Amino acid sequence: MEFEPPLLLTVNTLRSVLSHLCVRGIQHMGEADLNTLREAAAFFRRCNADYCADHIEQFLAARASDSGATSVDSAQVAARHLLELQSRVLLLERLYSRQRALEQLS
């Protein structure tokens, strides 16, 4: 794959899932989306991108506790983790592009 090394593949897959969630909502996430997030967390952990992995794991934990009297707070916490993750994913793409630009121009 000339265009999509593993980092970009993960970044693009996550962007796609997160964009879809804006329309569909965390409440309606399916098992496939959750698996994508778990795989992304494992990938980020392997690459030492702990900040991204932490947000995914904290999101999964907040979502799991999203029931009963605390549901509103948990839903908000879960949403914040995904929004933070999204901004980090956008930054990763920019950092990767800069690194590649320097390699290509040297």
Add this chain to the structure above:
Amino acid sequence: MAGASIQNEARQNEARLKVVLSQVVHTVESLMGSGLSSASPSITDQFQLAFEQATKCRQLRLGSNLRLVNEELKRFFNDDTQFSERRLALFLNRCWQMSRQLIEGAVTLPAVDAHRHSEVLDEISVVIQGVIKKTVPGVFCALEFRLRRTDGEVYNKPLLWSCLLATADKLNIKPESLLALEQPQKFKPSVFLKSAVLMKNVRLVEDDGAWRLQLGAESEVVAEDMEVLAPDNTGHWSLDRVASAVEDWKPSPLDLEIQPQFEVYLDNWSIDEELTHTALEGKVLFRLSSSGKRMYLCVDSGDDGVAQLHFCRQRLARKRPSRELLFGLLHYEQGITLIQPLTLWKRGQPPGHLMITDDKTDYAALLKILK
């Protein structure tokens, strides 16, 4: 006393902005939780209110993002085929980040927007480098002229002038029509395509990544008796210059994918393949080699890219290096170098504008009817 009153009003506006932005943060988080599908169309009112308040407080970048969110939300609620989940998610996230920074005081008011350099120039003589067109059906169409000074001096950022026409619902007007639209200063933008241009009493304003020329009631724009030719020396727009700028580039989560963007001239280039990229929605790519470097020409697959697409496919079929200078806008996305091709310069000849279609519509007559 007047100063104290102005300060007081500014403080009240800032306090109001923070209240409105707290609601924006909450709404974005709720949207992420329950989804846009279960939201009411009235949420657009909230983003409109926030846009107005942000503009009042000179938070222009935030204001522009709030406006873009609202445009995308309206597309969703109107079942418009132009709606893009990816675009909505991007601008919602940017609004969420900027709003939180402002509320939490990480960015102070009035922010960077208030400190842009601006000065009035008695006169400036310019010549075109390229022209970009942009259409958002039913919203606006626009032309952006990329310019350079005729005296050989260059700014540290691109120099440009643009014109825009707000279009009524469902009315799809081509940006080329603006070439024939007389401006309040009694000139037609097509003058930039025909000769060098002298602009008098014009304001030069520092924008995000460019110097923008703005016209006022006192401004004059007249054709000069000077041919439009490529610059003698394209060193300022070379890939070497891009390399040193990339070293200084500090990426931020608030960067758009097209930032930073560079104007470049390429020579001895050839196209060898047409491709698409799953992450570059609505774009067609053409692999290009120039001076041993590999890049991709990036063309809009919609109406705005029709002429460019035709040009790239013609050159792909030719299968030999081109000696003409190619002017375009370069940016980095998805780890690759992308160039939007704008102008083809043949030695000693006027430029070929690659985005402008060669249609025969009488735009002057059309616009008279619209008025």
